[in-house]
Amino acid sequence: MARVVVDVMLKPEILDPQGQAVADALPRLGVDNVTSVRIGRRIELVFDGTPDAGKARQIADRLLANPVIEDYTVRVEETL
């Protein structure tokens, strides 16, 4: 079986307060060598039949991501 994975991340120039909060918490866990944390979304789409990356790209652009502030990547991923 295969599925299409859409990764949506804030554009690099957009502040990510959620990631910053995690980064600020890491020293309390004894981790002091992480310089950046960014948090985005991972969306898994399972198609009936052959996975369709082009269709997934349309879905991402219209429904899953906000292209003004977010970048997304689309890829087909094989599963067991």
Add this chain to the structure above:
Amino acid sequence: MARVVVDVMLKPEILDPQGQAVADALPRLGVDNVTSVRIGRRIELVFDGTPDAGKARQIADRLLANPVIEDYTVRVEETL
């Protein structure tokens, strides 16, 4: 440069209302061949120096994921 990517997804047996809402909206976009949508988080950790997947796994387990209801995967990803 390399970074560690942590993908956090709800376990398959846990309901995902957010993904279900997207799946329910797809027919209105003219997409009728998607059978499942699951939405999780993608976290990118940039380390000072060599990326440390083992350390990232500890961070994921203690801070990024809820192991009761979520599964996570950790991998090192090369960037340009």
